[in-house]
Amino acid sequence: MEFEEIKRILGLCCFEDNLLIMGYRTIAGVDEVGRGSLAGPLVAAAVILDRKKILFEGINDSKKISEKKREYLYDLITDNCICWAVSEIEPSEIDKYNLTKANIMAFERAIGKLEIEPDIILADYVNVKGTSSASPGDYPAECLPIIRGDQKSVSIAAASIVAKVTRDRIMKNMSALFPEYGFENNKGYGTKRHLLSLRVHGPTNIHRVSFKGVLN
Amino acid sequence: MGNIGEAIAKLVLEKKNYRIIEQNFNSGIGEVDIIAGIGGILVFIEVKTRTSDDFGSPSESIDANKVLRIRKTASCYFTRKAAAGFKDYRFDIIAIMVKKNKIRTVFKKINCDGTGVNDISIIAEDLINGCTIEHIESAF
Numbered sequence: 398m399e400f401e402e403i404k405r406i407l408g409l410c411c412f413e414d415n416l417l418i419m420g421y422r423t424i425a426g427v428d429e430v431g432r433g434s435l436a437g438p439l440v441a442a443a444v445i446l447d448r449k450k451i452l453f454e455g456i457n458d459s460k461k462i463s464e465k466k467r468e469y470l471y472d473l474i475t476d477n478c479i480c481w482a483v484s485e486i487e488p489s490e491i492d493k494y495n496l497t498k499a500n501i502m503a504f505e506r507a508i509g510k511l512e513i514e515p516d517i518i519l520a521d522y523v524n525v526k527g528t529s530s531a532s533p534g535d536y537p538a539e540c541l542p543i544i545r546g547d548q549k550s551v552s553i554a555a556a557s558i559v560a561k562v563t564r565d566r567i568m569k570n571m572s573a574l575f576p577e578y579g580f581e582n583n584k585g586y587g588t589k590r591h592l593l594s595l596r597v598h599g600p601t602n603i604h605r606v607s608f609k610g611v612l613n
Numbered sequence: 614m615g616n617i618g619e620a621i622a623k624l625v626l627e628k629k630n631y632r633i634i635e636q637n638f639n640s641g642i643g644e645v646d647i648i649a650g651i652g653g654i655l656v657f658i659e660v661k662t663r664t665s666d667d668f669g670s671p672s673e674s675i676d677a678n679k680v681l682r683i684r685k686t687a688s689c690y691f692t693r694k695a696a697a698g699f700k701d702y703r704f705d706i707i708a709i710m711v712k713k714n715k716i717r718t719v720f721k722k723i724n725c726d727g728t729g730v731n732d733i734s735i736i737a738e739d740l741i742n743g744c745t746i747e748h749i750e751s752a753f
Contacts, residue, residue: 411733412730412733414616415616415617415733418616418617418618418662418664419617419662419664419711419713419716420664420711420713420716421716517720522729522730539717539720541720541729541730542729542730543729543730543731544729544730544731545731546729
């Protein structure tokens with residue numbers, strides 16, 4: 398691995414290393430994927446990395462790396478971390494609760510499934526302009542929300558990759574069940590083709606009917 | 614983004630009117646955490662951070678090898694940079710002991726005031742009151 402890459406990854410360990418200095422022992426990163434999707438689950442992942450095994454070449458926010466690279470890193474991360482877990486919030490649950498609440502629920506479920514209880518959780522600070530963001534009191538106890546956390550923390554980046562790959566696989570399977578919508582490509586997001594298919598075929602039971610553009 | 618212990622040390626030094634000249638000066642041989650100036654003296658500072666869980670006082674953990682490396686790095690500094698205007702130099706240790714339950718209250722405060730954390734050094738200001746800070750001048 399190039400020296401520059403090693404430096405870059407170590408730069409992503411800043412929050413983790415400082416927390417270790419402060420006496421925290423097990424640090425979990427959480428992230429979610431599928432917030433804006435019109436169909437399919439919201440998937441959250443929680444990952445506790447082994448500090449001695451963080452030099453995964455190319456590790457970054459899942460949105461910044463190719464699908465092939467993500468799949469490769471998913472295997473590396475899940476094989477070399479201390480423990481990891483994913484949780485899914487079903488489309489019907491997303492319709493029932495608001496999205497921010499669903500997001501936090503997803504985090505809490507994923508954290509609850511970890512074999513080892515973390516001392517502290519690093520999460521991306523959900524702060525989308527124009528929509529309601531999670532208020533800090535919503536986060537699970539002992540959670541440090543980091544602005545742009547998926548780009549600043551290796552643990553959150555690892556969780557983002559695990560969540561994305563998990564969800565992409567689910568949506569590929571969904572495309573076998575519902576071939577008209579192009580799920581294998583759009584992963585449920587509102588592309589032109591997807592919106593067109595919605596108009597022609599209507600929604601499936603995995604569509605989030607409360608979302609704009611699903612029911613016309 | 615930096616190291617929380619160094620951020621606390623930097624705040625302490627600034628309060629005492631030290632001028633921070635350089636941070637994390639790296640020679641091939643070693644590294645000095647903070648280089649600062651006060652009253653015409655150039656001070657090389659090693660920062661040690663501990664929580665109340667850990668054994669031993671922070672100043673005990675600096676061994677002869679480390680001392681040698683810091684001295685060598687200091688002489689690299691003199692040769693590479695113009696350390697002009699200083700009449701003397703000194704080696705200090707700043708030892709920081711953080712109370713672990715104070716950390717929890719700081720995180721709660723971050724959570725309550727509505728902002729996520731951009732930079733770990735934001736926490737330093739809040740943590741200072743919960744720390745025992747020992748500034749040992751001429752430690753070696």
